[in-house]
Amino acid sequence: MIAELGLALLWIAAALACLSLVAGIIFLRGGPKDLASLVRPASVAQGVLTTAAFGLLIALFVRSDMSVELVARNSNSLKPMIFKVAGTWGNHEGSMLLWLMILSLSGALIAIFERRLREDTLVATLAAQAALSLGFFAFLIFSSNPFNRLPVAPPDGQGLNPLLQDIGLAFHPPTLYVGYVGLSVAFSFAVGALITREIGPAFARAMRPWVLGSWIFLTLGITAGSYWAYYELGWGGWWFWDPVENVSLIPWLAGAALLHSVAVTATRNALRAWTVMLAVIGFSMSMVGTFIVRSGLLTSVHSFAVDPERGTFLLALMAIYIGGALTLFALRAGTVAEGKKFALLSREGSLVINNLLLTTILALVLLGTLYPIVAEAMGEKISVGPPYYNKVAGPLALILCLVMVAGPLLAWRKDDGRKLRSRLPIAALAGAIVLVLLVIFGGHVGILPLLGMAVAGVVAVASLAPLWGRNLRRTPLPTWGMVIAHFGVAVCLAGMGAESAFIKEKLVAAAPGETVRVGDFDVLFKGVKPIAGPNYTAIEGTLVAMSGGKSHVMKPESRMFPGLMGTAPTETNEAALLTRPGGQLYVVLGQPVQGADGRADRYQLRLWWKPLVWWIWLGGGLIAFGAALSMLGRAQLLALWRARRARKEEGRWK
C-alpha cells in the first residue's frame, strides 16, 4: 500500500504544480485577481505532498519491502539501519525524488516567507518554479518511477554499492542537492522578474538571501564530498577534477558570481541584466550537471544504472527550461533600464572583474568537462585530467583571490585608492615573506603551490583589512561574514598549497614488526587480524605511529562485502587517519603478499604524510560560515533584534 500511496501523492503534487502554473499564467494575462491567491497555498501543498512521498519511500527502505523494485535492487535486509535510510537516495530514482522534493520545498518556502516582492512578480516566480517541477514530476513518474512494484518479490535485496556504505552518504548528497536545487529559486526569481519587468534593487534584495542560502549548502556539500572522497576512496586525494566534481563546482562558481553581482544590483542598482543572466545560468548549470551525471555519459560512482531513454528525457527538459529562460531574457533584456554608472576603480569595478574571472573559470571547467563528450560524438575518445584544469583554472583563481581582497577596500561608485595604498602593502609584505621563506627553506616546490601559498599569505592578512580601525562591536554582520569567508579562502588555499608541495608518500610491502618512516613518523606495522562487521568481514591492520615521543594506534581495514542475490562480492579499503596540528597521517592497507612458500607474510601499505591538509576543509567550512553570517544579516533578523534592544534601552533611560 505504501508504494501506491507514494505514487498517488506524486500525481496529486504534479496536479498542484499544474494548477499553480495555469492559475499563474491566467492571472498574469489579466485574469481574475482571486487566481493569485490560489498560487501560494498550491505551492505549499505541493511541497508538503512531495515531502510526504519521499518519507514513504524512506519507509519502504526501512521496512525492506522487497516487492518494490528499487528497494530490491538497492537495499538488503541485513544492512545497518542508517544505510537503509541513506540508501533511499543512493540510487537514481530515489535521488531524483530527493531532487524533486527540494525543488517543491523551495517553492513552498518562497510562498511562505517571501514578503518583499510585488504580488505579480511573486506569482510569476511561483509559476516558474511550478513549471520547473512539472517537468521533473513527468521525468520521475514516466521514466524513473521509484515506487515501481516487482511482479514477484525476491527473498532479499541486492544491497548497496559498498563504496556508498559510509556515513558520508547520509549527508553529502542531500546537502549538495539543497544547494544545487536551491539555485532554482534564483532562476525562478529571474524568470518572474523578467516577466513582470521588475528588475531592480528591491528584486535583488529579495533574491539575495536565497542565493546565499543555496550557495552555503553547495559549499558545504562540495567540502563534505571532497573529504568523503579523500578518506573513502583510499587514494589520498582531495580533488580529482573528476567530471562529477566539476559539475558541482560549476554551479558553485555561478553562485559565487551571482551573490557578488546581486550585491551590486541590490546596493547600487547596477549590473541588472547581468545579475538576471547569472541567476538563469546558475540553475541551468545545475541541470546540465544532473544531465551529464545521470545520462550515463560518464564513468562514475554517481552514474548508477544507464538508460538512454532517461538521458534523452533530461536533455529535452534541459533544452526547454534553459532555452525558454534565455529566449525570455533575449526578448526582455532590451527593456531592462540602464544601471547606475561607476568608475573602474570602485567596489563595482572590482566586483565586475570578480564576475568576469569567475565566469571565465566556469567556462573553462565546463569546456574541459564537455570536451570529451563532444569528442566522443565525433569518434575520438579523449580524457581531460588535472593537468588541463590546474593549468587554466589555477592562475586565474590566484588572480581572483587578489582582486577579492582589494574589492572590499574600495568605496562604491568611485574610489581614490587611498585605503588600497595604506592597507595592502602590509598584506603584500606578508605574501613576500611567505614566498621568500618557501624559496629558501621549502626545497623543490612547484610553481603553482608556491604562488598559492604566497597568495594565501596575502589574502590571510588583506581579508582582515576591512576590519582595521573599525568598532568591531558595531561592524555589521554581513561585513563579518565577508571577512570570515574571504579569510576561509586563504586557509583553504594554504592547505592546498602545503599539501601539494610537501606531501610525503611511502608505498611498501611490510612484514609484521617492520617499521616504515614517512615524514616525521616512524610507523610500526604490528600485524593484521580478521574482524566481522554487521554485513561484511574485514582484515584489520594495527599500526603504531610514533613521533616526538608520542605514539598513536591506527587501524586501517580492508573490507569484503559478500555478493548478495547473485551479485559479485566486493572489497573496499577503509583508510586510517591520524589528525595532528600540522597535518594528517593517512594509512591504507592493501593486499596480502605471498612469500616464496605461498603464505601471506607481508602486506601492502601505503602511507602519506599530508601537511596542513585539513585546512582545505576547514577553509571550506569558514567560507560557508561567513556566507551564513552574511545571510543572517541580509535576512535582517539581527537588525530587528538590535532595533528591539535599542528601543528597550531607550525605555530604560526615560
Next chain:
Amino acid sequence: MKAKHQRLILALLALGGVAGAGVLGASALRDEAAYFRTPEEIEAGKAVVGEPMRLGGMVAANSIKRQSDGITIVFVATDGKASIPVQFTGIVPDLFAENSGMVADGRMRADGTFVADKILAKHDEKYMPPQMEGMDKAVAKAAAKT
C-alpha cells in the same frame, strides 16, 4: 562617460574575457588532453611511446602476476582482439579483478608494456564505462571460442 558607453565597455570586456578563455582553454586542451586507447588500437600502432594516455580493457583471466617487491603487479589488458601487458606499482582499487573492466592512466614504454600511474576500476557491477561498451560480450565470446 555615459551609462550607455559604460555598458558597451562592460560587454566588450566580457566578450574579451570569453574569447581569451576560449583561446587559453583550446591551447591547454591540445596540450593536456589524453587519448583513450583500446589494446587493439595500440597494437595497430596508434599510440605514441611516452605520451600520456588512457588505456581501457578487461583484465585477462589468470594474468595478474605480483613482482617480488610486493607492490608491483603485471597483468594483461585485453579487448578480445588484442592484448597489452600492463605494469603498475601501487595498491589496486577495490573493484579491480581479473575478468573485469579497468581503465589505466599512464604511457607506453618502448618495449610494448603500458606503465600505469593510476588504475581505475568500474565502480559497481551494474555499471560499464561507455568506452568499454560491448567489451564484456566480446571477451566472453573470445573465451568461449578457445
